[in-house]
Amino acid sequence: MMIPTLTRINELARKAKAVGLTEMEQAERTRLRQEYLQTFRGSVNDLLLNATIYDPNGDDVTPDKLKQEQASRQNP
Template identity: 55%
Template sequence: MLSPEKLARINELAKKKKTIGLTMEEAKEQTSLRKEYLDVFRSNMKKTIENVTVIDPEGNDITPDKVKRLKSNKFPN
């Protein structure tokens, strides 16, 4: 999880970019922070998807095969 300070800084830089613009250093910082945010987001989303099981109304497991393979590779028997 990204720290609250970094999230606040991302928002601060976005607001500044819309109003008065960013210096070259601030633009580089914004790019770096956004990359870090996206890496954390993607990692969390992958973990969430790997732990999903889809059940239809009849009670059958209809989890996509790709997700099942990810689970089996993550938790070998």
């Protein structure tokens, strides 16, 4: 879903610089940007929820808040 959305956002950006956008195209651009950001933020959130952080000594230094969130997702 991200690639077609991003492609269309870029098309609208090029058109906006070249000739401008109609009101419908501006609304579409706004909607697509919101969808893209929601998808992107969800991906980053999922990535962080599956992360474990180690220091150079090999000790787990994952923040407690992240550990709690990971545990709550595993045990609904």
